[in-house]
Amino acid sequence: MTVLDLLIYPDARLKNESSPVTVFDEKLHQCVAELEETMRAGPGGVGIAAPQTGIFQRIVIVDVSIKPKIKHHGCLILINPEILEWDGFEIGREGCMSVPDYTGNVIRARAIKLTAQDQYGAIHEYDMEGYEARAVQHEIDHLDGLLFIDRLVSRRHDLFQRKVYKKSNKKTK
Amino acid sequence: MLTLVGQDQSGIVAQVTQALYQGGCNLGEASMVRLGGNFTMMLMVNSNVDESGLAAMLSPVADKLQLHVHLDAIEGRLHQHPKTDVCINVYGADRSGMVAEITARLAAAGLNIVDLSSDVGGVDQKPIYIMQIEGVAEKGMAPLQQALDALQQQYGHEFEVHLSPIDTLIM
Numbered sequence: 001m002t003v004l005d006l007l008i009y010p011d012a013r014l015k016n017e018s019s020p021v022t023v024f025d026e027k028l029h030q031c032v033a034e035l036e037e038t039m040r041a042g043p044g045g046v047g048i049a050a051p052q053t054g055i056f057q058r059i060v061i062v063d064v065s066i067k068p069k070i071k072h073h074g075c076l077i078l079i080n081p082e083i084l085e086w087d088g089f090e091i092g093r094e095g096c097m098s099v100p101d102y103t104g105n106v107i108r109a110r111a112i113k114l115t116a117q118d119q120y121g122a123i124h125e126y127d128m129e130g131y132e133a134r135a136v137q138h139e140i141d142h143l144d145g146l147l148f149i150d151r152l153v154s155r156r157h158d159l160f161q162r163k164v165y166k167k168s169n170k171k172t173k
Numbered sequence: 174m175l176t177l178v179g180q181d182q183s184g185i186v187a188q189v190t191q192a193l194y195q196g197g198c199n200l201g202e203a204s205m206v207r208l209g210g211n212f213t214m215m216l217m218v219n220s221n222v223d224e225s226g227l228a229a230m231l232s233p234v235a236d237k238l239q240l241h242v243h244l245d246a247i248e249g250r251l252h253q254h255p256k257t258d259v260c261i262n263v264y265g266a267d268r269s270g271m272v273a274e275i276t277a278r279l280a281a282a283g284l285n286i287v288d289l290s291s292d293v294g295g296v297d298q299k300p301i302y303i304m305q306i307e308g309v310a311e312k313g314m315a316p317l318q319q320a321l322d323a324l325q326q327q328y329g330h331e332f333e334v335h336l337s338p339i340d341t342l343i344m
Contacts, residue, residue: 044343095343101252103341131342138344155288155307 004038004053009099015145018049018056021079024121028059032077032119036061042097047135049142052098060116060139064131072132081116081140083109084125092134094148104152108134174247175227177214179240185212188234193218196230201249206290217249257287259310259317260339265332267293267302275304275324275334282320283312302332307339314338 007014021028031050039048039061046066050059063075088110095103111129114136118124128136138148179185190200201217220227224244235242261284263275276286288307295301310317314336321334 042343046342047344093339093341095341097344101254103254103256103343134342135344138342 001037002034003041004034004055006038006042006052006097007054009147009149011098013054013056014051014098014142014147016051016056017145018051018058018143021057021059021117024079024117024119028079029119031055031057032059032061035059036075036077039063044095044097046131047139048097049139051142051145058143060136060143062132062135062139064135067131070131071129073126073128076116076126076132076136077119078114078116078136078139079119079121081114081136081143083112083114083137083140085113087111090134091153094134094138096138096148098142099147099149102149104149105155106138106148106151107153108137112136174245175214175216175218175231176243176245177216177235177240178211179235179238181207181210181212182238185238185240186214188238189214189231189240192231192234193220196220196222196227198222198227198230217247219249255285255287255309256341257307257309258339258341259284259308259314260337261306261308261317261321262335262337263302263304263306263332265302267295267300268331271302271332272304276306278320278324279306279308279317282316283310284317285309285311 035048035050035053038053039045042048046064047060047062050057058080060078060081061076062078064070064072065074086109089107090110091105091107093103094106110133111127112133114126114128116124116126141147177189186205193200198218198220201219203214203216205212205214205216207213218227222230224246227244228242231242234240261279265271272291286306286308289304291302291304293300293302318336321336325334
């Protein structure tokens with residue numbers, strides 16, 4: 001197995017848009033396996049997009065199962081993923097293997113409905129929320145040449161209070 | 174570390190950084206904010222010039238804009254960001270001693286503060302104090318929550334304190 005080299009910003013290729021996958025052959029399976037290996041070798045390692053390794057095809061892998069006590073689908077191999085629906089928003093802190101030593105606050109949809117093909121070309125639909133939804137949105141951005149630093153919101157005046165606010169709301173109802 | 178204070182006016186950042194650039198300096202991380210009517214700057218500057226050379230480089234712009242400049246030699250490198258894992262928000266009626274009391278309890282419970290910003294708002298007769306702290310919970314979240322619960326018990330609704338984890342997702 002091979003751990004692929006990661007493109008590191010300011011490498012301009014991270015801003016490239018990736019093309020849809022049209023051939024679901026052994027070569028694709030090999031590529032997916034190498035991407036997963038590369039993802040697991042990284043710090044955190046909950047997601048990777050093919051363009052982070054210089055492969056400009058719409059392939060994403062997300063696996064947030066290492067985070068305790070959250071809903072997830074295990075290891076997701078998402079080929080040509082598309083978000084169909086967005087629901088709510090949340091601020092969260094993100095980092096990226098292609099932007100080392102920096103983390104920042106990003107607003108993402110709290111929950112999404114997603115369609116994607118698997119590595120054999122079959123189409124699946126997923127409903128996901130929280131970390132998994134955040135990771136998928138972050139990785140799909142890579143396919144469109146977007147980094148989380150394109151979506152930064154203020155660190156100083158962030159909205160971490162929002163969660164607490166929601167909790168206390170429930171109590172008073 | 175360049176520390177600079179002066180009455181706020183537009184163009185301070187542009188003129189100070191231009192002087193540094195023309196003097197061959199490279200700028201690092203910075204924190205700049207308006208406090209009261211003052212503009213304040215803390216800026217890491219990398220330069221081959223020593224402190225007196227930097228002071229001379231800045232004196233024309235400092236004199237023109239009436240800025241107080243202070244320089245300290247420091248060590249600064251890449252990859253020195255501590256990973257903050259806790260955010261604490263405090264607000265309440267403004268009264269003296271509040272910051273000292275809260276931060277003393279948090280420090281004893283293992284909080285290392287990385288970033289703190291505070292504002293005074295409200296009306297003149299009854300100002301309110303709002304503080305946001307980010308830091309590293311060196312003994313975990315539980316002692317911090319206990320410290321805040323104790324504070325809340327002691328002071329009731331004089332002020333509100335909320336603690337939330339910062340869970341960074343690295344992808």
